[in-house]
Amino acid sequence: MKEIEYLKSKKVLVLYGGWSREREVSLRSGKRVFESLKGMGFDVSALDMGKDFYERIKEIYPDVVVIMLHGKPGEDGTVQGVLELMGIPYTGSGVLASAIGMNKIATKRLLIEENLPTPPYFYDPFEKNPEKLREKVLENLSLPVVVKPVEEGSSLGVHIVKDEDELLKVIEVELVEFGSFYFEKFIDGKSVTVGVLGTGEESFALPILELRPKGHEFYDYEAKYTPGATEFIIPAELPRKVYKELQRYSVLTHQIIGCRGFSRVDAVVSEDGKAYILEINTIPGMTELSDLPAEAEHMGIDYDTLVLHILSSAFE
Secondary structure (H helix, E strand, O other): OOOHHHHHOOEEEEEEOOOOOOHHHHHHHHHHHHHHHHHOOOEEEEEEOOOOHHHHHHHHOOOEEEEEOOOOOOOOOHHHHHHHHHOOOEOOOOHHHHHHHHOHHHHHHHHHHOOOOOOOEEOOOOOOOHHHHHHHHHHHOOOOEEEEEOOOOOOOOOEEEOOHHHHHHHHHHHHHHOOOEEEEEOOOEEEEEEEEEOOHHHOEEOOOEEEEEOOOOOOOHHHHHOOOOEEEEOOOOOOHHHHHHHHHHHHHHHHHHOOOOEEEEEEEEEOOOOEEEEEEEOOOOOOOOOHHHHHHHHOOOOHHHHHHHHHHHHHO
16 A cells, blocks of 8 residues: 555545435545545545536546545446546546446356356347247246346446346336346355455455345345445355455455456355355445455455545556
8 A cells, every 4th residue: 555645745636426326425425435535634626427427527627536426437447447547646446447347247257267156147139029038037047046237336226136037027128227237046145245455465354244134025225325234244154165265366356357446246156155246336335235345354454444545546
């Protein structure tokens, strides 16, 4: 991590908000990061990203941008590309890693190529007939299945489907709401998440967090962002061998995707103790309820220090 004196010499802009479905979460993440930097004495300003963000950033012309955007176009490489063209350093992953991390199919294909465990899936981007698509899913996967949008975060649009009639209804909804989605074999087990800090060979895993939603079938949007809706177990209650293996898988995922600075890998550990990587988040939440800060704190990294890690990633 860069020396704090060097970082404090920079004019910092926190870019947050935007217009994705995850806007509210981004606002909470960005405001908290802004307050942290301000409290540490940084020359920092904040910008709620609108369609005129290019002109606004040009007016401010910061030395570095802290990207606290969730969803498109802030997490998929688009904003990163604009900042590259402007010559302004920014935190987190670059254009390619951001684009791959946002696209769950691209991520899964890389995981499979690198022999990292991920649940079997089915994806047909061309079939738009709900009944034909249901037939294809049932030919390739057994129920229950998890239906997920290809490019969304915060568990938006995710459904666990247990029967054929429900599958048809969910397909019809997903076609209208998201257009691009896929089907994944449901793995019954523990939902866990692993934060990763650093870049390349310097990357390391944070303690694994186990998520036990209360009154929710899985760790959905409400369970994530409603106080008291989820029980957080840290470190996760896993056999030592499985725990270490999952941390290793998570760091490898971070490195294979090409992430920079920080990320969070979501996974499930089946009842027979096998870990499966589900996806990676290149800009994980930084709210008061978010997973990454909780994992860092358990390792002895307080919120301000975590923010410094993230800020430092712009200069790695």
